[in-house]
Each structure stands twice: as C-alpha cells, then as structure tokens.
Amino acid sequence: MSDLFKGVTLERAIDRKATADGRPRVDGAVETGVSAWELRVFGSLTALHAGRSLPLGPLRHRALLGLLLVRMGNVVAAGQLVDELWSGRPPRRPIATLQTYVSHLRRALASGGEQGGVRARVRHSSPGYVLEIDPELVDVHRFETLVDRGRQDLAERRFHSARDELSQALALWRGDPYLELTSYGPIADENERLEQLRLTAVETRAGACLAIGEADSVVTALYPEVQRNPTRERCVGHLMSGLYLLGRQAESLRLYEQTRRHLADELGVDPGAELQGVHADILHQRLPLTEPPASGGSCVITDRGTDLCGPGPEAAPRSAAATPGPDDPPTAGPERSFRPPQPAARTRDTTGARLLPGGARTRGVLVGRDRELAVLGDHVLDALDGGSHLTAVLGEMGVGKTELVEELAVRLHELLQEVVWGRCTSGEGVPAYWVWAQVFRQLAVSRPEAFRKAEARFGSLLAPLMLDPESGRRSLGGEDPSARARFLTQDAMCETLLSLAAEDPLVVVLEDLDQADESSLELLALLRTRLHCEPLSVVVTADDTGAAADLMGGGAVAEALGDSRTRSVRLTGLSRRETGDLVSAQTLVEVPDEVLRLLHERSRGNPYVLHQFIAEVGDPGLLCDRAVVENALADIPVGVRQALCRRLAALPGPVLDVLRCCSALGGAFELALVREVLGGSSTDVEAAIEAATRHGLLRRAAQPPFLLSFRDELVQEVLLGELSGSDRARLRESVVRALAQRPAALHAEYEPGRERARRTPRRHSTAGDAKGACGPTSVPPHPA
Structure with missing residues (x-):
C-alpha cells in the first residue's frame, strides 16, 4: 500500500x-x-x-x-x-x-x-x-x-x-x-x-x-474524489464503507452528515436510497469489520519523523483489535497513529514530525518545492501544537502558491487533519466577511453538532454568515453599523473558531489575502491576538503585488504579514534544472538544454507562465525544435497577457504612465532619462519609480550609475503593446531629443533600447488589440 x-x-x-x-x-x-x-x-x-x-x-x-x-x-x-x-x-x-x-x-x-x-x-x-x-x-x-x-x-x-x-x-x-x-x-x-x-x-x-477486502485502497482512491465531487453519492457510499471497514466509523458517519447537508443546501434534496442504505448498515453494524492488510496505508509518527507512506518493511502488522478506535486517545510509544488530539490529549508529541516530500498528490506535478513544502508543513504542525502564529505563503502571480497549499492539504488529509478553505474576492457586491463565511459554512457541514452549540451560544451574531447566498441580502453588521456591533460580531466569530479548534484541531486556509475586504482583515487581526496555544493553524496566501500596494498604504494586509508572529514562506521562480524537471513531467519529452534555457529565461521559472508557453508550442514533440520554440516564445500567451494587465490595472494612474514611458527605453535606463522624456508632465517621476520598485515591477542596479530595468520583460512588452502608434512615435522623439544632449558614449549605450522600443508583440501590434486584451470583459479567473 x-x-x-x-x-x-x-x-x-x-x-x-x-x-x-x-x-x-x-x-x-x-x-x-x-x-x-x-x-x-x-x-x-x-x-x-x-x-x-x-x-x-x-x-x-x-x-x-x-x-x-x-x-x-x-x-x-x-x-x-x-x-x-x-x-x-x-x-x-x-x-x-x-x-x-x-x-x-x-x-x-x-x-x-x-x-x-x-x-x-x-x-x-x-x-x-x-x-x-x-x-x-x-x-x-x-x-x-x-x-x-x-x-x-x-x-x-x-x-x-x-x-x-x-x-x-x-x-x-x-x-x-x-x-x-x-x-x-x-x-x-x-x-x-x-x-x-x-x-x-x-x-x-x-x-x-x-x-x-481492499478497504485501504478504496479510502486512498476515493478521498480526493469525494472532495472534488461531493454529490457523487455512490462514490461517497463506497468511501463510507471503506472507512467503516478500517475501523473509522465516526469519520464515516461524519462524511454522511456532510454529504446530506451539502445535497440539501446545494440541490434541496435528500440522499438517495442507495446512500441511505449504506448509512443504515453502518449505524446497525451490518458491515463486517475486517483486519487491515499488513501493508495498509495508515499514517504513523515514528522517532524518525512522520511517515506519510505507511509502515515500512520492518513494521509489524497490527491486528484490528489493536487499532485505535475513532474516539480512543493516541497510543503512547514511539509509533502511533497520527490523529488530531482529542480535548483530553492536548499534549500530543510531534517531536520530529515533518511533512516530507513523496506523499500522494491529487493535482498536477509539483516540482522544485520540496523545501518550501517541508517548511510550510513545519509551520502548520507547530501552530496545531499551540504555536499561536499565522503562516503566510507569498509570491508573484502564477508562481504556485495555491498548488503548494493544496499539496499540503492532501498530506494533512492523509494524517486525518481537517482543512477548510476560503478564497478572498474583490469587487462590487461582495458581502463583508465573505472569505470567513465560506469557512464557517464548511464547518457547519463537517462539524454540525459542535457548530450548532456555538451558533446557539452567540445567536444572531453568526446568523448572517449562514444565509443562502441566493436569498441573503444582509451583510454582517448591516443592521447596526456601529464599531461596537462590528466588534461583537468579530468576537463571536473568533470564539466560535477557537472553540471548534479546541474540540478538534483545525487548519484554515485563506487564499488571496491581498483581495480581502476590510471586515475580513479586521477579523483576522482580532483572531491573531486571541491565539494562545489553541490547536488552530491559519494559512494565508498573498500576491506580492497586492501586498506591496497595501504596504504602501499602511493597510491591514501589511500589518498581518509584517507581524512578528507571522511565519512566511516565499516562493520564487524555479531554477533552470527545476524548470527542466517540470517540462519533462508535463510533456514526457526530453527537451534539449538549449531549448530549456530559452523556456526558463522567458518564463523566469514561473510555472504558470511556463505552462502557457508550452501550450503555445502545441505538440510536445515540437519542443525539441528550437526554431518552433523561439517562434512560440516571441508572443505573450493570451492568459499571461491578461493576468499581467490585471496586475498593471491595479496601479495608480501616474505610476502606470511612468511605466509606459519606461517600456520604450530599452533594457536599462537612468532615472534622469525618464525625467527628461517626461519633462512636460506634472507626474512626480521619483515617487512613481519608487512605487513601481516596491511593487516588484522595476529594479535598481546596486552600482553606479544605478540603472533601472524591468524585472520581467513580459511586463515591459505588455506596457509597450498598450501604446498607440502615435504615443510610441512621440516617446521615441522625446528619447532621441534627450539622448542628443548627452555625450556620445551615453548615446550609444541607449541604441539597443531604441531598437527594443520598436519591438511590439505580434498578436497585439495595435493599440486597439493591446487595450482589448486588458479590458475588463476579457479578464479570466486568477491563475494561481
């Protein structure tokens, strides 16, 4: 197994x-x-x-x-x-x-x-x-x-x-x-x-x-399928049977209750006769409990750390009688089942426990993130043991934040640890506390009895969270917008989360924190002050660009990420070797080193961007043809272009104007040249350049003359493509005038930049095309 x-x-x-x-x-x-x-x-x-x-x-x-x-x-x-x-x-x-x-x-x-x-x-x-x-x-x-x-x-x-x-x-x-x-x-x-x-x-x-009698195989195969397809009743029934046959009756019954609530909430129906029959058989003990195979896939802790792959060859099989029941306390000794601690067993020993690479995956290939996954796993396990900290996963768009956290969730599910998710959304009509509403609704399904007790304790303060999204029109605090009412609501939500975690340890994932509404961020800030050794781990993901923008405004996202009790895992682009591993895993093609170099340099090791370029090539076999790859890399894939346009659209107008000017200046340029080109503008060039640098769009050389350059040439190409022909001509004339007043050596230095200014992406060679790519009607979902 x-x-x-x-x-x-x-x-x-x-x-x-x-x-x-x-x-x-x-x-x-x-x-x-x-x-x-x-x-x-x-x-x-x-x-x-x-x-x-x-x-x-x-x-x-x-x-x-x-x-x-x-x-x-x-x-x-x-x-x-x-x-x-x-x-x-x-x-x-x-x-x-x-x-x-x-x-x-x-x-x-x-x-x-x-x-x-x-x-x-x-x-x-x-x-x-x-x-x-x-x-x-x-x-x-x-x-x-x-x-x-x-x-x-x-x-x-x-x-x-x-x-x-x-x-x-x-x-x-x-x-x-x-x-x-x-x-x-x-x-x-x-x-x-x-x-x-x-x-x-x-x-x-x-x-x-x-x-x-291969119940262990059934549980392994069906757990991720049920997570993705909660209305497949036969799938749920088989998973319930498998859990029961492995002695995990409580989990089996909890799964039925979760499915019943989901069907009622989403479709307004009860479970079918087949699933009800499985439920009745489990309640009446009509399914025979069998001894798990010796190679069963139970997750154990040894003195060498957490083994996600089940017992090794030296591990002796345990009989069914020796298998802890769902309500038994953890067994003492160097080897025991990794189960979330019960209230009476809060002293769970996780010495040496680590989420090591090599566990089962339910999504695509995760390459080059073994170290980050191990560090993230350490932070989460420490928080579950009372570490009282927030864990943040940071990185640019498409670098793989979601994939990393989802991989962690799979490992935690294998260790029988519940993980609940919420994704922040910005825009008009999004109610206050929306990301937390998603979390609470999941908990109401997975822990119905405990949640009902908490809901009864705080009464109407939690009621708006559970409104049907199609019929609910109130937002939390809507009837009493006073600061006191907001605080009482947030206090009730904090206490509910902490009480649920005290009964059974809990991992909460909040994606895209930089998109969160003000009320959700206020609740997170309050919750951080309430964490005192509770088995609750909160993991957030945030885009570097959004976090940088919030930092400049001194906002709540920056406060949360900059807190001394926040542990961060920062993702950067893959190395050239890791890029090659990812290409091989995705395409099953042995790509020449020279082509890998081109792919890595163009994508900067960003997995999402790399995947989009591979899709542009088409047939994986053509990746061995350098000419075909170079032709595909000459363009910016539509998905990447639209994602970059979204990133740029979030910038203040003056910053965007200065960046458009910079896009026409070539690979490296002086701040003084930008000032001269924009001489007639009222824009504070220095402030705009500083803002673009803090957003991670520009970088400044460490040595004199401290030249500026774009961190990502794709951003530069998108900005250049936004310019109309007349704008490009006007900028080019301004650059020529500015360079004409400089010494010949400096003038020659910028010749390559002038050549690059004439280069525009083929698919968006006109201003209309470029703007169309950035328009609000063409924005796809956030890639990662």
Whole structure:
C-alpha cells in the first residue's frame, strides 16, 4: 500500500500497484500488444510512432484532428468544421484554409507510416471529411473498452478481474483528455463525458476492491474524489464503507452528515436510497469489520519523523483489535497513529514530525518545492501544537502558491487533519466577511453538532454568515453599523473558531489575502491576538503585488504579514534544472538544454507562465525544435497577457504612465532619462519609480550609475503593446531629443533600447488589440 503514496497521481499509483501485483498494464501501444503507432488523447493530443511525436502542427491544426477524432469514422461537414474551428469568425477564405489544414494533417499522419501503410487517414467524403483509424490505436478507445469490461466483470461478480481491468483503464488516464483543446465546444463536451466515465471507473473499481477486502485502497482512491465531487453519492457510499471497514466509523458517519447537508443546501434534496442504505448498515453494524492488510496505508509518527507512506518493511502488522478506535486517545510509544488530539490529549508529541516530500498528490506535478513544502508543513504542525502564529505563503502571480497549499492539504488529509478553505474576492457586491463565511459554512457541514452549540451560544451574531447566498441580502453588521456591533460580531466569530479548534484541531486556509475586504482583515487581526496555544493553524496566501500596494498604504494586509508572529514562506521562480524537471513531467519529452534555457529565461521559472508557453508550442514533440520554440516564445500567451494587465490595472494612474514611458527605453535606463522624456508632465517621476520598485515591477542596479530595468520583460512588452502608434512615435522623439544632449558614449549605450522600443508583440501590434486584451470583459479567473 505504501507505493500508492509515492506517485504523482491516483492513476499512476493504481498503475504501480497493478505492476507490483503482477497484473498486466495498459500504458501505451506496446504493452497492449498493438502497433507502435498510437494516437493519445489523454493530456495533450499527440500522435506517436516508435516513441516519436509526429508533427501535428499548431493549435488549430490539432483542434481539427480533435474535432474529427471525437466523431471517429463519421463524416463531418466542412461548413461545420469551419464554424467550430473559428467560432463564427472564419478567415477570408475558410474552405481553402481548411483544405490547407487537412493537407498538413495528412502529411503529419503519413510521416508515421509503416510497411503496412498509413495507420490514420483524413479522407474527403462529401460534404466534408472523415478520420479513418483503427480504434485500438487510440488510447481513449482502449480506456472505454477496459471500463466496459470492468463493469461487466463486476456485474458477473468477477471482482479480481474487475479490479484489474479498471486499474489498467485508469492507468491510461495521463491527464485530462484534449487538455489544450477544451476551448472548442464539441471537444469540451467530449472532455466532460470522459471525465464522468473516469469517475464511473473509479467508483466501479472501488466496489470491486470492497468486495475483496481492499478497504485501504478504496479510502486512498476515493478521498480526493469525494472532495472534488461531493454529490457523487455512490462514490461517497463506497468511501463510507471503506472507512467503516478500517475501523473509522465516526469519520464515516461524519462524511454522511456532510454529504446530506451539502445535497440539501446545494440541490434541496435528500440522499438517495442507495446512500441511505449504506448509512443504515453502518449505524446497525451490518458491515463486517475486517483486519487491515499488513501493508495498509495508515499514517504513523515514528522517532524518525512522520511517515506519510505507511509502515515500512520492518513494521509489524497490527491486528484490528489493536487499532485505535475513532474516539480512543493516541497510543503512547514511539509509533502511533497520527490523529488530531482529542480535548483530553492536548499534549500530543510531534517531536520530529515533518511533512516530507513523496506523499500522494491529487493535482498536477509539483516540482522544485520540496523545501518550501517541508517548511510550510513545519509551520502548520507547530501552530496545531499551540504555536499561536499565522503562516503566510507569498509570491508573484502564477508562481504556485495555491498548488503548494493544496499539496499540503492532501498530506494533512492523509494524517486525518481537517482543512477548510476560503478564497478572498474583490469587487462590487461582495458581502463583508465573505472569505470567513465560506469557512464557517464548511464547518457547519463537517462539524454540525459542535457548530450548532456555538451558533446557539452567540445567536444572531453568526446568523448572517449562514444565509443562502441566493436569498441573503444582509451583510454582517448591516443592521447596526456601529464599531461596537462590528466588534461583537468579530468576537463571536473568533470564539466560535477557537472553540471548534479546541474540540478538534483545525487548519484554515485563506487564499488571496491581498483581495480581502476590510471586515475580513479586521477579523483576522482580532483572531491573531486571541491565539494562545489553541490547536488552530491559519494559512494565508498573498500576491506580492497586492501586498506591496497595501504596504504602501499602511493597510491591514501589511500589518498581518509584517507581524512578528507571522511565519512566511516565499516562493520564487524555479531554477533552470527545476524548470527542466517540470517540462519533462508535463510533456514526457526530453527537451534539449538549449531549448530549456530559452523556456526558463522567458518564463523566469514561473510555472504558470511556463505552462502557457508550452501550450503555445502545441505538440510536445515540437519542443525539441528550437526554431518552433523561439517562434512560440516571441508572443505573450493570451492568459499571461491578461493576468499581467490585471496586475498593471491595479496601479495608480501616474505610476502606470511612468511605466509606459519606461517600456520604450530599452533594457536599462537612468532615472534622469525618464525625467527628461517626461519633462512636460506634472507626474512626480521619483515617487512613481519608487512605487513601481516596491511593487516588484522595476529594479535598481546596486552600482553606479544605478540603472533601472524591468524585472520581467513580459511586463515591459505588455506596457509597450498598450501604446498607440502615435504615443510610441512621440516617446521615441522625446528619447532621441534627450539622448542628443548627452555625450556620445551615453548615446550609444541607449541604441539597443531604441531598437527594443520598436519591438511590439505580434498578436497585439495595435493599440486597439493591446487595450482589448486588458479590458475588463476579457479578464479570466486568477491563475494561481
């Protein structure tokens, strides 16, 4: 069982377990006995021949292949393909362009031909085109076949066979299908259909495992699935059964209550008959308790630290009778179950306990963050042991703050520690205390009895938090806006959190603290003063830009992050080696060092930006072609551009004006030159430069002449792209005039800058395009 916690994903873990048991794997064309030619849908759409990626071309070419593949063997009209490819905005000659795309796909698919001929063809068949391919060469077809066979085996009570077939099917799921093509409607529908089929496969496999006594495998597999899909009642029922069979009856019943409340709140319905039946069986002890396997995945603490991978080879198996019950106090000795301490056992010993790298992950690959994860885990465990501090995860947009905290939450769930989440949101209409309302509503579901007691104690002070968001119109303190009323409300919320934590230790995560409303920040400030050895850990994430802006205003975010009792974990860009590891993990392609250097320099090791650039390249196999990569890196991906525009839009107007001027001055420039170029402006240039520096947008050289430069060339390009042609010409004339009055040596020094000023991103070469990218209607959700 320990191997299940060492992989990156559930599917990879299942695959590894299948291999360890001596069962056949389905992990590509070679292992299934089919040809070395293969078309992969899971992850990026890729055609492989003898392990080599075929050059399917840019995104829209692969979208055409995807649109034909989702109707494999059926004719798709040319007009329909045009509509789906260009979303109602076709090129000037759409049919001719479509024919060009088809010709490219034919050549690409033919490049993997064998002696037996081409394995896939795009054939014209009036009124459109059809993809002809042996279904066995497509991984998604093999996935569906294995799922069907597994379900049939389960129906016929061949449980071991069902488990094996479904394990092989899930091992094929390398990532979300058509990962980069879900902006195309039919492909998005197919993606959703396959995701539902994957959930069915996970549920069916869990049913087979329960039938053969592998409850530990069921709990490991279903816990993250239930977190993501709380309304999948069969999934919940199997997880309840697995928990019960492992002797964790209290957790099983708590899960039922949580699901019942969620269904009532979100859908207004009760659990179905099947889930109610599982609940009744557990209440009446009708499910037989079984002895856990010797290799069970229990999380233990040893004198060497926390072992997230279950007992090692030297650990002796414990009988069911020796397994602590859900209400038993922790067992003394060097090895014991890591359970949150009960009120009578507040002296839990976590000496040497650490959240080490290597645990199971439910999200994507986390690379280069082992040290940060260990430090963050230390801070959280210390807080749960009464450390009385706030933990902050800081970094720029897209650097991976959310992924790091989510990875921590997975590890904590494995240690049976509850984690509740809230995400701060700014904008009109967001009620006061919104992030805390999210936290309290989750606690009302996960701890109904304890929460009801707290709610009864403080009466109406907590009532507005629990309003139905569709019908509730009051905000906290709305009836009495006085400072005293606000304080009483905040006091009630603090006491409720502390009392819940005293009963059962609690981790609260508040994302995007720099976006929090004033009332939420006031509550956090009050809560920080109330932490005195309570087992409550509060983890916040904040963007460097938002925190810097708040710092300049002396706001509550800066006060919280600058407090002496706040422990910070700061994330920076990945190193070049780590960037290479992330690229390899995401693409399964060995990328040349020179290409890795280009990717790392352009993305500055930012995982989100790196992923966007990889998506621009398209086919992962093309990452080995330096010319293709350089062409993709010449542009700024739309998602990155919009995120940077949001960051810039939060700046004061004078600061933004000065930064636009700086964007036209090249790689490095003097403050004096900025003053001269903006000579006729009333803007305080020095103050604006200082503000931009504190926001992390500019940096100043440590040696004379203390030249300024942009920290991120992408920011500079976005700013330059915002300028209209006339603005760029005017700035260029001002720069030329200023340089003409300088010595020749300094004039030559700025020649490269003048050349760079003429460079604009190809996709937004006009002011209209650039401004459109930054407009409020084009802003996507925050990336990370």
